Amino acid sequence: MIRFITRRTLGAAVTLVIIAAVTFFLFFAVPADPARLACGKVCPPELLEQARHNLGLDQPLFAQFLAWLTGIFTGRDYEGLGRCPAPCLGFSFVNRAPVWETILDRLPLTVSLTIGAATVFFTFGVATGVVAALRQGRPLDKIASVSSLIGASVQIYFAGTLALYYLVYKNHILRQPKYVPFTEDPVGWLSGLALPWVVLAIIFTANYTRMTRSTMVEQLGEDYVRTARAKGMPGRSVVMRFALRGTMIPIVTIFGVDLGTLIGGAIITEQTFGLQGLGQLSIRAVTNSDLPMLMATVLVAAGAIVVFNIIVDVMYAVIDPRVRLS
């Protein structure tokens, strides 16, 4: 198992370096000049040259990439801008601050949003899917199927805007979504993020319901389930210990990808509810042509997906003993 995790971790590190390299070279291939952005409006040629030098942009592109990569482990000094401590993912010319500082500031909100929403959509999605599978063809199954279809069709900006209007602005049932650190005020954290969690969950729950239902129906028809039933095992145990376990393999796979994607930034959700997480940060980086910030957010998003994929791989081994044995 340790060998397996080590191998996957090393693979993930290589993947991240490749992603970083591709991102770096792609962004530096775009026509926006970071030195000009850093230099400002009144920027005579000599000042532009100075800015280029300060940012290391007068070096060959590969040397720049190496310096950037090294900076992640050792930190970097930007002349005229200051020290960017490790892990230095670059220096934002717009914020005039190391990008890692800003990312660390935004990450707790995005993690909170992800954890809360994931708890809701995973729990409800799987539970509804199991119930629908067990009541196959009955009204409960039909209701679950139609609901999931509607849920999958709804867009966050639509559901979010409606929810905000009716629940917050018009009827004052819920408070304006706001992030308060859990460590400061657990109740405030919960009430501030409840609405985005629910709206985000509406969209995601549908996928989990549908996938759980179809896989569970498949699993319930498998020989080992039939054998368990034939041996007299109670129905509840058959479902929970055998069928559900088999069902969870594909569910855990998409759950890992979804978690990684959400950590990378629930852009539309954050935008709809005015929350300042990684998603909003990415959007602003794009609109401000803040390349270092954009690269860092892409890398964080990629890192999240890679990490959750490793966790999913480990979970396979936990859920399915055959993986461990192989």
Next chain:
Amino acid sequence: MTVRTRSAVAALAIGALALTSACAEGNQGGPATSGGQSGGSSAPAEAYKPASITVGTAEDSKGPAIPPEGVVKGGTVTMIDRNDFAHLDPAQIYVNTEANFNLLIARSLTGYKRVAKGDYKLVGDLATDTGTPSDGGKTWTFTLKDGVKWQDGTPITSEDVKWSMERTFAPFVTQGPAYIQQWLTDVDYKKAYKGPYDGKRLSSIETPDDKTIVYKFTSPHADANYALAMGGYAIVPKAKDTKEKYDKEPFSSGPYIITSHVVDKTVDLERNPHWDPATDPIRGAYPDKWHLEFGLEPLQVTDRLLADSGADQKTFTFYSSTPPERLQQVLDDASLASRRMSSPSPYGNYYYFNLSRMKDAKIRQAVNHAWPSKQIQQVMGGPAAAALPTTILNENTTVGYQPYDLFGKTTKPEGDIEKAKALLKESSDPTPTIVYAYNQTPVQERVTVVIKNALEKAGIKVVAKALDRKTYYDSIGMVKNEFDLYWAGWGSDWPSGSTVLPVIFGPVADGTPNYSHLKDPALTAEMDKITAMTDIEAANAAWMALDKKIQETITPLVVAENRIATMLHGSKVGGAEIDPQQWIVQPNTIFVKP
């Protein structure tokens, strides 16, 4: 006179008024960025009274500020908007949103005092009055007030004021205004002086004692007292100057101190115990604390202020204008009257003729007569969302404004096709073809259709050319562009034609704001003559007369429709009003009701 390239920092997206001071109005390439409703609002247009701006006396320059009606001191006010402030170092401040915020933490020699709604006076802020000109306007002397202090209690001295100006020459300062620097040295002021950090000081600023500061310009400048009121000329303490880093750690001379700043998220302010209201005629500083939140789109800001629930009752916005989706609701709802603010843009919006290509004045005048102002106004959201100005200089930002209407915009806002046809008959080409370049936004697409239809009725064929939003200004800014007509905006730095006409009709070069490529030695000589005038009232009158003369004799542009901003504030916020000059809600009069 400064010629500035357009600013790239003030992207004016839908519904936000984040604008530059004297520079292009955003970079969207069209005045209709906020109004997107076809058909427009049914609400009647409010009658606007242009702002009155006069020069105050030494008595007017004494504190405290004139309180707004029903003022209450104390409490915490919240401000919500989309963007954080890119700069806090006064030397780097040029956009109005940053200058507006900086009023809370930084003071200048002069500033604008609100006397009543729409009535402002230029007064001494740190100075005892608006300065004394001598030597025909080449020398300006200011005396600092007693009791003006930094946030650590040390007195503000003339050396600090001198240092603040000198540091604006430093290479790291790339964003602020350049007027005073050029007047003190040369047009290429960055080459003339490199700033005080290497020990060299500027001899054209004298500080005979701790209280007196003397500026010695190379030529007369009757409006130097106005120029010094710009946010970019607020002061920085010599003892606390951290060069580039000052942008993130400003030291307050104003009524508040920044206690927390999370970039792009929040700013929190608390009172500066060493600020004395008796020395400040401009800032009321009524709330005890300020909490500013960023990252909210204008629609979210409007929805929160419409709901007016909980803490949002004590919330307002500096510049988030009501977006088209909510404009009609906001204008039609009588219950919002006490929380609604509206003001037309103080910026000049123009459709420039490219004189390098459109050489016949008769054709340019015909276009002006055929111009479908009313139809464009409808596209922008109706009379409540757009005004129809008739002059180059804006009525809100021009002292001594005199209206005129050469092309019948007031009498025939839908355009006078017959008059246009008659002029075309007299021209060198009765059926001209013009290439109209526009910024490819949904609203501009609709405006283009309206323009095309109207001009074609008069016999002018219009070839519409869509330009990419990001490169719009670069494209129209090329002298050898292949367009005949295109939109661009400009605003004045202080209420006079001196920062408008010499700029938009200044040097012709790639990237300069003379988009019409108007090159007329007689006009340049006349502008130089007015700039050198020492009698400010006579100069203002001369700028206004020149405005009319330019349109009458040359007609280098069509005066475009002007957006009207409508904003809301929470029910427990008092003293909120849009500054007609800056087009932003000023913090000076804001208070929180219990």
